[in-house]
Amino acid sequence: MRPVRHVTLVTSVITLGIASLAGCSEADGPSSPPSPGAAAPSPTATEVPCGAVADTVSRHLRSDQVRTVTVEGQCTTVVVATTLGDGDAGPGRQLCDRAGEVAYSGDVNSVRVLSGSGSELANGITGMRCLS
Numbered sequence: 001m002r003p004v005r006h007v008t009l010v011t012s013v014i015t016l017g018i019a020s021l022a023g024c025s026e027a028d029g030p031s032s033p034p035s036p037g038a039a040a041p042s043p044t045a046t047e048v049p050c051g052a053v054a055d056t057v058s059r060h061l062r063s064d065q066v067r068t069v070t071v072e073g074q075c076t077t078v079v080v081a082t083t084l085g086d087g088d089a090g091p092g093r094q095l096c097d098r099a100g101e102v103a104y105s106g107d108v109n110s111v112r113v114l115s116g117s118g119s120e121l122a123n124g125i126t127g128m129r130c131l132s
Contacts, residue, residue, distance in 0.1 A: 082095065
């Protein structure tokens, strides 16, 4: 490599590095965690908080077979933990379909129903009936 070309290359790399670092500057102020008591951003009209989805599904199911209802992932999957046995695919599918009646809001796009041992009994996605 010729010295002039080498100097040009090194200068370009240094310039790009400085430009990259400038983009990470604290010109907009340092980022810091929200202070205690600061209000969290409120959801838009179409968003439903994850906990609210779990509560809605739990209330909708109203079954002694349901132990817990949680939301996993990036608020994408409702998981219904039950007291059902591993061979109870039919009742699991029924719970899954009932949960799907109210679960698909915001980012939620699937429902899983688990047996008492944690095995999956049924799984459903938006717009479809559950499978077991």
